[in-house]
Amino acid sequence: MPSEASSVQKLSESFYTPFLSDVAKARLPSPIRSLLPLEATPGLLSLLAGKPNPTTFPFTSLSFTAHAPPSEDGKPAGHDIAVKVSGSDLAAGLQYGPTNGMTPLVDWFSDLQRAVHGRERGEGWALSVGSGSQDLLSKAIIALLNPGDAVLVQSPVYAGVIPLFHSLKCEQIEVEADAEGISTDSLRDTLNNWPADKPKPKVLYTIPYGGNPTGATATLERRREVLQLARQHNFLIMEDDPYYYLYYGNDAERPPSYFAMERADTSCAGHPVGRVLRFDSISKILSAGMRIGFASGPAPILRAIDAHTATANLQPSSLTQVIAHSLLNAWGFDGFLAHTRDVSKFYREKRDVFEAAMQRHLTGLAEWSAPQSGLFFWFKLLIPGADSASVVRAQAFERGVLALPGTVFLPNGRSTAYVRAAFSLLSPEEVDEALKRLRDTILDARAAATT
Ligand SMILES: Cc1ncc(COP(=O)(O)O)c(C=O)c1O
Known part of the structure; x- marks a missing residue:
């Protein structure tokens, strides 16, 4: 073979x-x-494809600015670079x-x-x-x-x-x-x-x-x-x-x-x-x-x-x-690669902020392991017999916080006590408030489960 x-x-x-x-x-x-x-054959005259003639396209050039990548030691470059797409590059992009x-x-x-x-x-x-x-x-x-x-x-x-x-x-x-x-x-x-x-x-x-x-x-x-x-x-x-x-x-x-x-x-x-x-x-x-x-x-x-x-x-x-x-x-x-290191550092900080808020508000109410990459925390609600779908979709939403119930990540769709929360966007203050609302939701659900 x-x-x-x-x-x-x-x-x-x-x-x-x-x-x-x-x-x-x-x-x-x-x-x-x-x-x-x-068509790339040298000297060939192609009558093959129905490519529109790019001279009829209205775009003449494309310019944008982007952050210069950080230095090796992670220091932000602090300035932007200008990039222009024109000529044959632009023609290729339009075709x-x-x-x-x-x-x-x-x-x-x-x-x-x-x-x-x-x-x-x-x-x-x-x-x-x-x-x-x-x-x-x-x-x-x-x-x-x-x-x-x-x-x-x-x-x-x-x-x-x-x-x-x-x-x-x-x-x-x-x-x-x-x-x-x-x-x-x-x-x-x-x-x-x-x-x-x-x-x-x-x-x-x-x-x-x-x-x-x-x-x-x-x-x-x-x-x-x-x-x-x-x-x-x-x-x-x-x-x-x-x-x-x-x-x-x-x-x-x-x-x-x-x-x-x-x-x-x-x-x-x-x-x-x-x-x-x-x-x-x-x-x-x-x-x-x-x-x-x-x-x-x-x-x-x-x-x-x-x-x-x-x-x-x-x-x-x-x-x-x-x-x-x-x-x-x-x-x-x-x-x-320097840029990707910067992005991973950014999310690491977001993760740490989220985890600190988890510890403040959800200790004893949820279990988790800190993620090592990505944008999500995956945690188990410590509510007797919990199905996170009902807790998250109805009760948490009513309290003004939204997350995804774990069932949507299980191929067989069974119910589960797990929840996924994305930490990529919220500010530290918003994270704190979201997890406070989640804590209140869990406390309500625990009270309901034991009565
Ligand atoms: C595991 C996984 N695979 C694939 C994708 C799709 O990514 P893309 O934006 O490249 O289509 C996602 C998006 O969140 C993802 O989490």
Whole structure:
């Protein structure tokens, strides 16, 4: 199965055929988009695509200012830089572009994957840009799963993927998670006790840093075990990682990503790479409204995702990609990474303020572990027989505070005493007031539960 095309041993293209869904296999290539790359042939006169003539577009230039990245030691630069998009860059931004993303941005992100995750180009993986990572997640799920397939899902899980699995009528096999991330005991038990006459799950969906909703980050040991189980039981890992760059830890060293580990971790030595499909997002670090995310992983799966894009939305927006690239190019990798450190510091401070208020108001009324990345606290209401849905949706709302009941993060939708609270936006004063209101709500609910 493995082939030895470069220095790294990788899984062969044919390895992925049984992993692709019937829909992905049946999808016809877009007749126009599949020929578009040929337009780059030197000397060619293209009569191919119905591209509008850009001289008819009214935009003549685009200028914006952005913060200069902080210095290495985290000091804010204190000034803005001016970025201008004009000429051929603007023309490209206003025109249709490649299905998998604008080439300069795809190249920038690919180089970032090399710098951050140690993945060299030409080692069997590809990268596509999407309209947010959600776009790519939904297309990947359609590319990999047939209706009714079993899928391993870290639980509790990002509420945005449950409807995707649900609409495909997938059997969502919940893999428990705790403060150390996904539970490998739960994963191992499930797989070791899998019925012999039933096809094993092909995919594990996991959020390794700052899991939404729990905020937990998987430890190095857990990650190693997950990779080992993936090889043993032959599944692919969907590593959904929008909180990677927000990691603030508990002063603990950041563990490497699955994408990095399958290439370089000693526990994976001697095994071919190609089991990890990684999803990154710029939503939490540059802008959520630009709708830009990128998927990196085995080329056959990325081709299936691109084939879906070619017929669904043709491509992510050229213009926001060109804007993002202009900024990233002006900053460079060092500037980008300095900015992400600044963002993670910002959220760490927000977390600390929120936790201090939790301690002031909810000690003895709720239980929690501090998140290590992301924007959320996940806590259990200490109310006898509590179903957080009724407490949060009705009683807390009446007292003027809103949070999400834990049930929406459970694939099987069972009731739970857990609640998710986002701490990204409120000021310290507002946090204090929100948690006071929550305390009063919990006290009422406890009184009601004991009468
Ligand atoms: C775990 C997870 N995955 C994916 C997404 C979607 O992010 P994007 O804005 O890149 O589509 C989110 C958004 O909150 C998320 O929490």
